[in-house]
Amino acid sequence: MSHATETHRSPAPHSALDADAVRAAYRRWAGVYDAVFGGISAWGRRRAVMEVNRLPGTKVLEVGVGTGLALPRYAPAKRITGIDLSAEMLDRARTRVQDQRLGNVDALLEMDAEQTGFPDACFDTAVAMFVASVVPHPRRLLAEMRRVVRPGGHILFVNHFAAERGPRWWAERTLAPASRALGWHPDFSVDALFSPEDRAQCTLTPVPPLGLFTLARLPN
Numbered sequence: 001m002s003h004a005t006e007t008h009r010s011p012a013p014h015s016a017l018d019a020d021a022v023r024a025a026y027r028r029w030a031g032v033y034d035a036v037f038g039g040i041s042a043w044g045r046r047r048a049v050m051e052v053n054r055l056p057g058t059k060v061l062e063v064g065v066g067t068g069l070a071l072p073r074y075a076p077a078k079r080i081t082g083i084d085l086s087a088e089m090l091d092r093a094r095t096r097v098q099d100q101r102l103g104n105v106d107a108l109l110e111m112d113a114e115q116t117g118f119p120d121a122c123f124d125t126a127v128a129m130f131v132a133s134v135v136p137h138p139r140r141l142l143a144e145m146r147r148v149v150r151p152g153g154h155i156l157f158v159n160h161f162a163a164e165r166g167p168r169w170w171a172e173r174t175l176a177p178a179s180r181a182l183g184w185h186p187d188f189s190v191d192a193l194f195s196p197e198d199r200a201q202c203t204l205t206p207v208p209p210l211g212l213f214t215l216a217r218l219p220n
């Protein structure tokens, strides 16, 4: 299916972030990201990497690697390539790799996860943590992850997905117009990422705190 068709069929987020808006948002966030988001998102990140470490194969693509908070958690046998749109976030990830002497990080590259330069089927696993609600076109992201992961490999996401009712639904709808400044979509729905066919294959597991985040795992 072509990218254009995918985009046309995806439920559109309320205010789309383009790549420049993502770069601008994370240029601002880079210096404080770990302090502001590191804590609340730690459980989801730990859970996702634990799952990656259990899966077969060594070659792992971390999409939207950010400041590299997950990098120290990968098993030494895994070989990690991280990509991100934001040069400032990647700088922090590079410092972390150096400071912690993380010898299993093969590369940290400035690259658009919706259109990478990797050949087909060159990774065993691709994982995107807190990224799907940030990229301009989530279904293009998934299509690209499917392309670069070998058949039989795995694709994982950990993300906040919008509540379907109640006070959290109300709060998320209210915050949605601020997505450009926030750099993510508080009202991001599962259906913005997964087609009905993907959803049928996908295992969704709530992760703490308070089930705010969900781990999604898809066979490729």
Ligand SMILES: C[S@@+](CC[C@H](N)C(=O)[O-])C[C@H]1O[C@@H](n2cnc3c(N)ncnc32)[C@H](O)[C@@H]1O
Pocket (backbone or CB within 6 Å): 022, 023, 026, 041, 045, 063, 064, 065, 066, 067, 068, 069, 070, 083, 084, 085, 086, 089, 111, 112, 113, 114, 128, 129, 130, 131, 134, 135, 136, 184
């Ligand atoms: C909320 S942060 C998550 C960072 C990291 N995964 C973590 O767990 O802390 C989202 C990251 O996705 C990156 N990003 C957004 N859109 C992207 C794209 N199209 N390609 C690559 N990276 C992207 C942002 O620059 C940012 O670093």
